Amino acid sequence: MRLLIGLLLSFVVAGAIGLGSTWFALSSNLSFGALSLGAWKANPRSGTAGIDPYARAVIARNGELPVGTGDGIRFTASVDDSGRPLDGRCDVVIRGTTPAARYFTLTLYTPSGSLVANSLSRFGFTSQELVRDRSGDFEVVVSPRARPGNWLPTGGVERYVLVMRFYDTSLGIATRAGREAPMPTLTSSGNCT
């Protein structure tokens, strides 16, 4: 009898710990070998056959297809440079320059990966569309209200993620530090509606 209760206890603990940690790993997008440049995070191995099992599980669960390494690399930001979650009711400024790539795109998604409806039907910018200053830097204002210049509307959603994809680039598994890959800064201005 005691043996049975002991076994049962073991199994309950195993199930709770095992499945609980799996759920936690998937919901927090845990993965190894991630590349962090400021608030931007990428997982270069996701685009290869050497993808780690955690990233694989996340991709299978979300139903997305990763960007292949011979194609490009994807960076995601869900917080600003000071670690504050991106809030669609506030103004966030993306400023700076980008690593060398033939093209890049900047897109705004809900955390689950769908586009955000807005009156302009503007879901992001491509490198060709951005208006730049004389030094080649750009500034994008992510805001619920219309702004002059590069305005990326948030539609007033509470949480969103920014995704930058670089196509035909040398960025990848060998990239280590920010010096070779200058990513734009993300600053919340504290100006909320």
Add this chain to the structure above:
Amino acid sequence: MIRWLLWIAGGLVLGGVVHLVSIMWLPRTATQDAYARLTPVAPVNGFKLLPAPTPADSTMPFMDPAFATAVCRYDLTKGPVKLSVPVSQAYTSVTFYTRYDVAYYAVNDRSASRRAIELDLMTTKQHDDLPEDEDVTAADRLIVESPTMTGLIVARAFSPEPSLLPTATAALTGAQCRPQ
């Protein structure tokens, strides 16, 4: 008391095993992964243009709205597949995924000959079975080996601005993937 702690410790160890097994097993049991989402949409050994993602509806999450996308669900059981994707004005890429959504190979138009990305997709065994004396060398045609019998080929054409999306889409309508 010690006995119960031992049972709990045993449970913790077993929990680690459950965790690893469930992580490894998940891609094989996922019913809403990209392959499952594309199965009703994409034909076998033929390209199908995906509708552009909108806020209300998108075939897969995190699709890049600046790209036109076409998908071919390949099946190599009857032999190798020949692939040809016309190159669009700006940027075109082709990515190969296994049945379980692992991107094992990707090329872009930089490595394309003439006006299209052309290559042959086959399993390692089919590659080994190719006659040696045949004068088709790697210079003529690029051969990609698929680790799985089925999988996905995704062709993407970039449109630098929204008004160019029809051009990018038009380029992909000429994409072909068919058995040899």
